[in-house]
Amino acid sequence: MTPEARDGDALRDLRAAGAAPALPAAFASSVLAFLLLTAGALVPVVEGGERGLAAGPVVLVVLAVLPLSLAGAFALRGGTVAAVGVLAGAAALAPGRAVLDLQLAADPSRASRPELYLPSDLYAHAAAPGLWLLVAGHAMTVVAGVFALRARAGAAGESGSDEAGDPGRRLAVAVSAAVVAGIGLVMQPFTSAEVYLLAQNAFEGPVVAMAGYLLVAAALPVTAAMAVSSGDTDLMRGGLLGAAAGGTAVALPAVVAALGIDTLGLSAGPIVALAGLVVLVVAAFVRMPAADVPEPDEADVRLPGSVRLRAGAGAAALAAGVCAVIGSVTPQLETQGPIAAPESPARWSLLAAGLVVGVLGAAMFVPRVAVLVRPVLSVAWVAVLVAGTAVLDTAVIATGSAGGVASSGPGVVWTWVAMVVAAVAACSSVVAGAVERDDLDDPGRDAQDDDAQDSGARDSGARDSGAQGGAGSAGGRLPAVLFGALAVAGVLAVVAFGVPVFTAPDYAAAGLWARFGTPSWGLLAGAIVVVGALVLAARSRQAPAVGLLCGVGVVLALHAASFPLSRGEIDGVSAGPGFWFVFAAVIAVLVAAMTAALVRPVRGNADSPGGRRKP
Template sequence: MAGFEWGRQKASPALRLSTGLVVAGAIALAAGAVVPVSPDAGAGFLSWPLLVLLAVVPAGVVVAAVGSGRHGLAAGLIAGLVAFAPGRLVLDGQFLVNGAKTVRPELYLPDRLLDRSAVGAGFWLLVAGHVLTVAAGLVAARVARELNESAGSEPGQRRWRLVVPLLTVVAAVGLLMTPVLSDDPFLLARSAFEGPGVALVGYLLLAGALPIAAVLGLSAASDGVARGTLGGVSAAVFAVALPGLVAGLVVNGLQVSTGAYLALAPTVLVLILAPLTTPQEAKTEGADLAGEARVPSLTLWRSLTALLALLTAVAAAIGALAPQLGTATESPARWQLFAAAIVVVLPVPFVLVRRTAPAARGLLAVVWAGVVLAGTAVLSTAITASEATGLGGLGGAISYHLGLGAVFTAVALGLAGLTALSAVITGVVERDDVGTEGPRSPVLVPAAVAAVLAVGSFGMPVFTAPSYSAPGLWSDFDTPSWGLLTALLVVLGVLALGVRSRPGAAAVAYVGGALLLALHVVELPLVGSTIDGARPGLGFWLGLGAAVAAAVAAVTAAAGAKSAE
């Protein structure tokens, strides 16, 4: 075996080790699909043939790629698979913490009411499979890096390099939604944000890793690594989402969810586009130009950003004005969401005007977070009510049905994420056209002040009231807290990037940050006015100070841009 030749070119020891680890991991995952994960409940249907295929087929493709000398493809496949391994490991950890709260009918579907359940040998086999996959990825990362270095430092023009990340964001949104719909009284199917904490962390790791892995794969200098990473990511999404879709089709009391379709349909497109992302041995300059012609123009991306922002604003407005539940239930945060919709829609017409497009696009890259900030607060009304669904009382079982407002608010959150990604990609294309040379903006002091005050503002309640506990970042972490965290990270990001940006771009970023802080501060008049005894909290005054500091930074940067002319 020491002199064994793998195909046309001998595989490096690192690649052979990585291949062996990923094969061992696949075998462990396949065994975990056959052996029960818990002695208290079994699979809801004959799922092990499907789960075994989903585990062993990607590993088999890796072995075939190594055997045929396509080492870049093999390393990329392993890298794509390992991107999901940590999230899948944490997600499976819910079996250990409290299996009764899992929504995994392909592995665990109780036939009686369970408070807790033990774990079986199948659980430990799944853990071993994920750990072995992570180990394989660590080794394959070195191989991929060497292949990228030998291919050159620049990846060149990738076909579909701007479309594939958008598809992965849509799939990531699907992963966060309810994996399967359930009328089964022993399976309470919930979305990631409504379920237990361990499962939430797992789903967040999966949703975050998906677009990041796709972008990193497309930026690889080696064509094989780029295509392999997209293929590995697609296989990992299938392994997570496809069993839920099949369960919805074949198990009595379960139905296919929208989340399953959102996760799988874009992933199928990514898998189809994966071999087309790079030119196939282009031999002439004309062939290379033909490959580049597939990249959408700057005008197209600006139009797409404007369209997504408009759809986000419309969905947010409907979500704010329509009832959250089947009755006339309204959320106290609805007017804050409506204000966020207005802030998002105002720059849209200017994105389509060449002179004002960069500034309007820059604003959209920031203010989208206002929809998340207010939208999560609006959704908490429906989520709180849904937690009471099925509970018995003096009047019998409590039953709630989501209203149009809750549905469109959830849609607005997904569209806001797509708007952000499209705006960022458009900015990258703009910088490719105009370059990044020029002086930097001297706004370190006001930006630093705004950052410190922003942390305090989003961490403290904007208003206080008797018998009212506001969701926060440090305590009472609830659904609205995710909006607070998102907005805080966006504000800190633009304040940090503005210091290293040209004065004009920095001014736009700081204006966006000031608007986002203002949306947070107006929670006092828009939301607090509906609560008796509300008075300004520390978060209001800190947010007001942060908004002023960000505005000062914007004015300073704008003055620098004017003097540079």
């Protein structure tokens, strides 16, 4: 079937499913987003402020029209599915771009956005209408993506075959390129000799801008992985191009500003980001040679087998652990004068988290062990974020208040690379878990993709997860003890992340409800992942449920370990309320894990040991 015929069939299926109205709505929203972003680029974003780059509006307008142009070009050629992918890929990065722009409302003097505003004083300036037009444009980009996905969902039964080679290799190339691009985005955007314009990387800058950069950097690999794993060549191609267009809109203005403003200079960050985005675009079009795997039939294109996915997650976790260890032992700050640079008291927590995640990553290369370790890794990775943000807080405070005496050291780079790669490992582990569950539901489904070792591991997982019954699988009721333990653990874990684990006379720890700072983002991520794992454990089969609960216990234990590990770093340190809440939460998690391992779910009218009704 030719691409034109397939796209025509897809469009007819969309109309038959009642999804056709979503397509015009998606394009209408995209046009409105372009108009809003164009207006925001032309109208001042800060009261009384001026742009540092005369060509800034032109660059921003071109970047604003890029996703719409790509989607329109695909649609005119009959590539409706590819157009949907472009709009959805661009929408995935829009929330982070909106948060990045909101730094101009929080504190424009600390925003590194010379294409929109070049600070000329230290006075507080109010946001101008242009900023809210930009934010509204990003919001409409998200709306366009939602409509596009609704249109695609209406034709879920129609999936174009992946005619471009091995999806496993494409997944590895696309996600790796997206990770490289994300790393470039959080690096220093340019060098600066301007008195009022600081050239800082994402972790040295203000909190709002840091959150925006991290959202964009995290969305890139996730979007790339989802696009490639869709199993549709056109949707994959459009999704990768849409994500690349959104990433370019963040990286390219910094390059243009560095070339167009005399007091600014090029930095490696945006160059690295653009290089990764170029590889992402190449991955969308270049055929990936298959690795001696039988060709899929009837458009049955799936993700790589469980062994390869688990190995990929393990490699990412091992790399994250190594980077975390290096980040903990290398200087976070460097000083030019005789004053010694302070060390972060949380660096030993980062070292412990890196070692644990690294060991889990290494275990993922052993197929029989990886089946049991994967759920643990799906939760434990967040310990790197919890400790990493606490370590980076020292650099953020010192570089922002030391009057230029202190600058970030190599430890900062290694730490945020560890955080990004840990997030990639989490995404890979979650995808591997989805494939594992499909394999258990249909044991013969992945026989031609995985080797004999994986078959043994899968059979072992099937015995543990299926034959014994799930902790909360479909059709069963949770035992009261398990339900109560999960609920208590969730409440205690949230409180444990929200209040300080240790206290000291001259030390004020960050939290979720008081003194919200850089470490608070890691604490928030830890609380969300732990609560999500507890909810998922209630609905998982037995072995994965126990693994998830073990991962929760690992994260909580590492969080509590920050108290003894900081004793030699902070004078007068003592256990805070968070330590005791963590201790209680770990006990509740242990009770839940033992209950999930020993007690089968209560099933109505179930006569067989596995909980299945006899015929």
